[in-house]
Amino acid sequence: MRTAKLLAAFALACAVGAAQAAATITIINTNAPGEGFNDPTPVAPVGGNSGATLGQQRLIAFQRAADLWGATLTSTVPIRIDAAFIPLNCSANSAVLGAAGANEIFSDFANAPRAGTWYPSALASKLAGADVTTPDQPHIVARFNSRLGLFADCLPGSGFYLGLDDKFGSGIDLVTVLLHEFAHGFGFQTFTDDESGEQMLGLPSVWDYYLLDNRSDKAWVQMTDAERAASAVSGNGLSWNGPLVTATVPRVLAHRSRLVINGAAAGDAAGSYAVGDASFGPPLSRRPVTGPLMPVADQPDGSGLACAPLSLAAALAVRGRVALVDRGGCAFVDKARTVQEAGAIGMVLADNQPGALAGMTGADPTITIPSVRITQADGQLLKSALQRRSRSRSGVIASLGTDPRQRAGADASGRILMYTPTIYEPGSTVSHYATDAKPDQLMEPFINTDLAHTVMPPRDLTLSLLRDIGW
Structure with a gap:
């Protein structure tokens, strides 16, 4: 049996609980007294988490994530997660939340489904029907930032939400982050070097x-x-x-959102465009919102930021139409609210810099028009087609809807895409x-x-x- 060590294990302290379900998952507290899970700072109960100290609430949140996974996976071998809250890299504007992963990987163990192939230790143990790990070692190692949101130099005001009810508001929901990181430890990762393509010790994952x-x-x-x-x-x-x-x-997966452009003046801009969805406003559907596309032009250089109420002329140009605006100057929701108040039936936001397609964040329940985001290159193509417009007509028609033939995040054959x-x-x-x-x-x-x-x-x-x- 070949093994490889992925993460260094810290000295074990006390086992603090186990999920009683299809798989038993034990959180092992490796923090020293007064630190991390043992932090004595008094806190009020929050979101179903009744811990009386910061350390207790952290531990209860960890156990909730373990319980959710324990009720989902099946294994006769108890799974050990070596866990701690420690100071990690952070600044006033960015921070490492934490990380988790398999502590060891194994190949050619008893009952291995594939010979000469790496499996994470928790999965290898399940398949073998016995613990294959090095004695006293955890299957997963998890380290999370103990300073997050608690200090001026570590994303102040943006700490972990330790409630169990998924109502985190502006905080970072720790249970969600843990569900994600524990999944990496269970095997949601390749052990092949994804930068060089080199396999670990010559064996595939x-x-x-x-x-x-x-x-x-x-x-x-x-x-x-x-x-x-x-x-x-x-x-x-x-x-x-x-x-x-x-x-x-x-x-x-829902059907993929898209922007379809046609019309007598569309020219080379005619066609279907990939778009990023907005987290605000109504979701796109198979019944598209369709209307003439008109740009917002409220800046001296002819661009349109839509960060302030539009002039009468600019508002008339987009009333009853789909408004094309530029990224920058204010939040996405502010732009959508501005063009909605001017009477637009939808918003297309063109990026202001090169890069991959992305969505739009924000929340405003008063926004009732759909919004999508396109790349800078696609925005420039649409603007070229709109140069021949009059004050009230463009001859370019925009439809914001979904593609019934394609799932969002999947390839043309219906397989989910990986992050590349x-x-x-x-x-x-x-x-x-x-x-x-x-x-x-x-x-x-x-x-x-x-x-x-x-x-x-x-x-x-x-x-x-x-x-x-x-x-």
């Missing part, structure tokens, strides 16, 4: 059998190191080809789902505000992937 380059139709196990490295930064060129995830995609930005992102590239899935998925590289405390269909595809690899 179980993931590599299911990572499919959707352009060459080759799995990672069939590729060279260079081919894997190129696939990892292919920009939506890598899909998950596991049967359970693919079969479940239609139950979980064209610029390599350590710790995020490959071992996450793509960010354009709708609804947002737990295992995207960024924690979204609309996530629920669930890991399974019909809301989420995390459990489906873990079952593809053997859970």
Whole structure:
């Protein structure tokens, strides 16, 4: 049996609880007295978390995440998570929240489904029917930022929400973050180097059998190191080809949003555009919102920021039409509110810098028009078509709706896309789902505000992937 150590284990302290369900998951508190889980700072109960100290509430939140996973996974081997809250890198504007992962990986253990293949220790133990780990070692190591939101130099005012009810407001929901990080420890990651493409000690990860380059139709196990490295930064060129995830995609992922442009003056701009969705306003549907596209021009250079009430002429230009605005100057919701108050029936926001497609964050229940975001390049194409407009007519028609043939976050064959930005992102590239899935998925590289405390269909595809690899 071959093994590899991934994360250094800290000295064990006391075991603090176990989930009594399909799998037993024990959180092992490795903090010293007075620190982390043992922090004695008094706190008030919050969101169903009755802990009387900061340390107790942290521990209860950890156990809630363990309980949720324990009720979902199946294993006769108890799973140990070595956990601590410690100071991690942070500043006034950014911070490391925390991380978790498999402590060791194993190949060629008893009952291994694939020979010469790496499995994380928790999964290897489940498949073997006995604990395969090095004696006294945890299956998963988790480290989280003890200073987050509590100090002026560590995202002040943006600390962990320790409630158990998913009502985190402006805080960062710790239970959601833990569900995500524990999934990495259970095996939601490849152990092949996704920057160089080099396999660990010459052996593939179980993931590599299911990572499919959707352009060459080759799995990672069939590729060279260079081919894997190129696939990892292919920009939506890598899909998950596991049967359970693919079969479940239609139950979980909504149809992809799109912007369709036509009309007598559309010219080269005619066609279908990929868009980023807004977290505010009504969701797009198969019944599109359609109307003439008109730009907001409220700046001296002809651009339109829509950050202040529009002039009478600018408001007349967008009334009853879809407004094209530029990014910058104010929040997305402010722009949508401005054009809505001017009478627009929808908003298309053009990015102001090159980059990958992204959505729009924010919340305002008074916004009733749909909004989408397009890339800078697509925005420039639309602006070129609109140069021939009059004050009230453009001859360009915009439809904001969904594509019934395509799922958001999936490739043309209905397989969910993996996160493969064209610029390599350590710790995020490959071992996450793509960010354009709708609804947002737990295992995207960024924690979204609309996530629920669930890991399974019909809301989420995390459990489906873990079952593809053997859970």
